[in-house]
Amino acid sequence: MASLRDIRKRIRSVKNTQQITKAMKMVAAAKLRKAQDAIIAARPYAESLDQMIADLAARSEGLAHPLLQSRPVKKVDVIVLTSDRGLAGGFNSNVTRRVSRFMFENAKNYEAIRVITIGRKGNEFFKRRGSEILKDYPGLYSRVSFATAQQVAEDVTARFLAGETDAVFLAYNEFISAISQKVVLSQMLPLQSVGSEGAGTTAMIDFEYEPDRRQVLDRLMPQAIAIKVYRALLESVASEHGARMSAMDNATNNASDMIGRLTLYYNRTRQAAITKELMEIVSGAEALK
Secondary structure (H helix, E strand, C coil): CCCHHHHHHHHHHHHHHHHHHHHHHHHHHHHHHHHHHHHHHHHHHHHHHHHHHHHHHHHCCCCCCCCCCCCCCCEEEEEEECCCCCCCCCHHHHHHHHHHHHHHHCCCCCCEEEEEEECHHHHHHHHHCCCCEEEECCCHHHHCCHHHHHHHHHHHHHHHHCCCCCEEEEEEEEEEECCEEEEEEEEEECCHHHHCCCCCHHHHCCCCCCCCHHHHHHHHHHHHHHHHHHHHHHHHHHHHHHHHHHHHHHHHHHHHHHHHHHHHHHHHHHHHHHHHHHHHHHHHHHHHC
8 A cells, every 4th residue: 555655746746747738738729729710711712722723724625734644653652741749649640540551551552652751750650660751841840831831842743743753642630620630631743633623613614814824824733732731731730739739638637537536545545544543542552451
């Protein structure tokens, strides 16, 4: 049986941990509000740009663009977005497990599946498993902006146009709410899904283009790739703060429950010790009679 001193020490330790988790929850909640506003503001633009490209591609029969053309897929790159820090519940493990399952299921379909990591946790995960890490972007979350997303998009686009890769996928956590995130693994290059859309009524009405359709498409396609990366970064940041806030809230509640159990155990142990001392005193007094 643990001594009263050991139990008191453990209660103090749990209380200190509870203060830390409560502070981390408050910090994550404050950051979540800003990140949530950013992703809500970015979604309409990204969706409108996708629709614009879909309509333009539908109206431009015979007008091929290198980023819309598919070819036999032999080499695949997967951009994996995780966080730089842990203590966020299943935020990182959900993404890495999804990518690992994708690599296992398609190991025989492709000659090579390379990983591009954004976030320290994902990089460490795939390093431990001996996966081929094509490139890592350390410290990117400390400077999330459209310019940084555009740099990542330019790197993968250059590899795709040079024929070094045949398809590029994007894996990240999509922000649903503060307590819910959804893992997304979507194809980013070639933009087949975008090019195949546009069967709606908007595609039936044509417009005049200045200077021409080719130059408009050339201008919009790289921007669409950059917006996809930028949106994924914003989704990942908001999801991370939401997951960390939920995880720290659960940890705080668990600490409260543990403190209650330890306090009850402390009181019972103390009562047993007092009862034992009283019995020894009574027994000693009876022996003297």
